Amino acid sequence: MSEMPWYNRGIFSSLNLRQKTLLTIALTSILLLVIFICGYLIDANLPTDFSIKMQPPSFEHIFGTDWMGRDMFIRTLKGLSLSIMIGLGASIISSIIATILAFVASFNKYCDTFVSWLIDLFASIPHILLIMMISIALGKGAFGVTMAVAFSHWVNLTRVLRAEVLQINTSEYVMLSRKFGKSKLWIAKEHILPLILSQIFVGTLLVFPHAIMHESSVTFLGFGLSPHEPAIGIILSESMKYLAMGAWWLAFFPGISLLIVVLLFDIIGDNLKRLVDPSEANK
Template sequence: MANTEKGSIYNSIGKMNLRTKTLLTIGITVFILIAVVISSLLINSTDITTNFQAMNQAPSLEHLFGTDWMGRDMFTRTLKGLGLSVQIGAGASILSSLIAIAMAFIASTNKFLDGVVSWLIDLFLSIPHILLIILISIALGGGAFGVTMGVAVTHWTSLARVLRAEIKQINTSEFVKLSNRFGKSKFWIARKHIFPLVITQIIVGTILIFPHAIMHEASVTFLGFGLSPHEPAIGIILSESMKYLATGNWWLALFPGLALLIIVLLFDIAGENIKKILDPTSANE
């Protein structure tokens, strides 16, 4: 009996430690991401000044990421570019999630609309994201707005598919059937019954869209179809650095690329850990 009680105590402590570690991981990743965004907002364009006497300097204590061919500090440019990428990723992720939510609820209305939404999901999944983002960005005049809309329009499909399946399952439940018998409207059912049950998928799905949005924004900008060359975006920094790698200026591409990779991984880690907290089944694993 005593051994059983001890075992239950140890299991409880283990679960508490796992939950604490998960919350700590979320806190650290969110703090780093917020610090990057705030730091980038505090950097003015005038802070990224040219200094031809310090051009093409290797990383040092004075310039942690070195300097470029115009003597600009690469650490400052990278930080500014990361903040811009996170802002675009945030806007694109939220818009993409709103599209996914709308499509999933439209699909639950009737079989005809469900077929239309299913066809749209298959259509968007059949077109390469990069190509569609480039076309939408060009059509909207490029810049941050064009890239944000391009990423948003192309990244809603996966979340919409998950929400569509969840809503279909919820609609077959007894409490939804009872609400229909009592004459409740579809909007009332969606607000009271369906939305509270899918909010976890929406939050996690939105966070997990972030890494894809940031990477696609950087890719499109790298190819020259995204942000303006005057913007200190990571894609532009990497694109410009290609001209100077042959001369041995390896730091121009290495540090911005690593910084972008770390930001993407932080979003992925935050999303997975938030899923553990919000989803009871994964939280008890």
């Protein structure tokens, strides 16, 4: 048996696997919720004070200050909140697309061929390039980035759901429902959807980290959110010109904070997958 992850050791050692998994999900979810709420409550127009500009981390400003005297901790919280909101919207839309395409593929062999072709087409295009193209076409900004990330991250989940739906369609109770004259819509709603809800939910959470990282990446490259929006990608992009001056904290703390948020979402997704998938329980 493989070694348990670091977050399933220590204080969790006295709990069983299910209790440790639920506790891990609860703690990481609470932390992410606190980050989001704190960032959401912060005004986007942060006060400036040029008398304290470019100060390194201190007890008063734990992340330091930027070139306009703004507190980097507050800016980072606001940026993380915006990234979480965009990631949430993108992952939900992406899951809806994946679910619809999985059901379309189950209609007949022509629909299945079309969905398979569509999956291969989008999988062959690099994510960053596709996101930039869609974002520019939709005018960039929060809406453009959200839709761009959503329309580029449905592929893997669609593959999983398509295989699951096709397998359920061959089951005896589905065939029996067809013989009783039940429509495909009724079968999809009553038989298939309840069985794939857990995969949809876990898939949505697993898309989250990728959505946040790609949103920050395209924003950093200048193809995402507007410069006046306090996004992590904007903060990192602006900080590049000051790194040569020794202002390392401008990029270090926002970057580390983004990676921590991504890791927290990844932990939640992995633990939920362990809960709903018996084959993962002993890994």
